[in-house]
Amino acid sequence: MKAIMSLGALIGVAGLLLLSGMIVGIVPSDTVRLIEGYMPVQVIAELILFVAGFTGISYMMSAMGMTFPRFWQGISCWAFVLLYLKFRVYPPIPFSVRAMYGTVSLVAVFMWVSANEEDWQKFKQPIMNVLDAKTGGNRLLRYAYLIILPILIGGFSYNAMVPKSEEPIELRTVHPAPPASTKVHGKTYTLQTSQNPYRVNPEGKYDQEYSNANIVEQGMGRLMKPNANPWDKDAQGYLKYVREGGEIFYQNCHFCHGDNLNGRGLHAFAFNPIPANFTDPGTIAQLQETFIFWRVSKGGIGLPNEGFPWASVMPPWEQHLTVDEIWKVVMFEYWHTGYYPRTWD
Template identity: 60%
Template sequence: MTWLKLVEGYMPMQMISELACSILVFALINWSLNRAGMGIPKFWAGVGVWIYIQLYLKYRIYPPIPFSVRAIYGTVSACGIFMWVSGSEDAWQEFKRPVMNVMDGISGFHKAVRTVSLIVIPLALGGFAYTSFLPSFEEPIELRTVHPAPPATTKVHGKTFVLQVVENPYRVNNEGKYDQAYTDARIVEQAMGRLMKDVNDPNYNPWDPNAEGYTKYVREGGEIFF
């Protein structure tokens, strides 16, 4: 029933008002049926009102409220209905009559209902308890992490780098072109990693102020890292 909007700021009062008006309508209908000699028994009237409240809380309220909150409202509404049906001795006797008829088994139908109830209800409760404590072996949900887009520029040690136009400096030769042979000529593969061939040679010393290309970028990378 999300088509019927809840008024922001008045949602609690609106919910109580709608429930009160609905129960008032039910009471008027039941009163009219009683006047016509076709009144609804109090037991089924109470059960019907309680079911209506649960359906109202589940499908009328949005965003949906958790089950624990609905259970609290259901318990409170059940207490209110119990107070209503026990308001007088006659009302209480009328309310409990169907239950006592089933418990006493005054007819074959009531005996059948009693037998089914004594078998189905314990099995249902046991099954609910079993499924509640049964461990689940399903695979955990793999949540996808969406990384934000990198910034257009970044500033490191006072120097601004435009990330949208930068190239990998460790694979670019002095002419600004990607050249794997140029990179391989200046490094050597060792078990501990890729190292410069000869740091004593000015052409391979990244700390030389006049170093260009690959070696210059090695120095800048080391400065940023350390």
């Protein structure tokens, strides 16, 4: 048991030192890299390691007769979460989400320190001591709080109320609801039932399973499947259409959406927000192929009322591409990212 706890303590100390180094800037923030694609699991795994580390540290300190007071355990734990979110996770997390996470963490700390009466008594003892002010030091602290707290609250209030020249917060609707049907080049497409005419098997029939089996492997490197290379001169059917879609993409779209389809094209950073990142699981992977067809065809100017604040400069591609070209480019996007379009069957 002691060995496990010692290991935990070691992990905890190492983790805390690394994090502290990153906060003060001694340790480069990419010392332990968050790897794209694995970041979400990595973050949770790191937090689990930290909890194991804290448990180990707490155990070892108790064993050495230096019990860390429950009050400071709670406060440190909360402070750790706030600092971790602020300095460890990148790109930076917007304040609104950090505020949500911080509040939940505070509630969790409260639940932990008040889960039983003994812990709760231990936790609130330092607070009660200051309020009771039976010693000189506590009396001094109480007076200090009496002065500092109103100043702090006043400062926060002033800061919240003072007029600022910052741009206002925007609640952007990323995926506005599409219309039931859309008219492109004179033909009406019902979004719920239309299919990509180029997503076909060797017999020329619509076959999502066949096309799914030939997309790029997801993960680091995004490798093409063996015998499924659209740039093979003998490629026919689905793969040939993917290649044609790719050609259209690199002639028209990659300037903004990037050659890796991650929204970081040559012109991307001229816009705010930057163009959609198709490799993110929250974009095309969430949507039906017809949704993408509608968005590509109609562009930013065709966003519906609820697409507030209509922050998209994408041209309505129906003015530049044929229907067939749009379907092919949409199919290429799914092929390249390794995602499957959403279906209802």
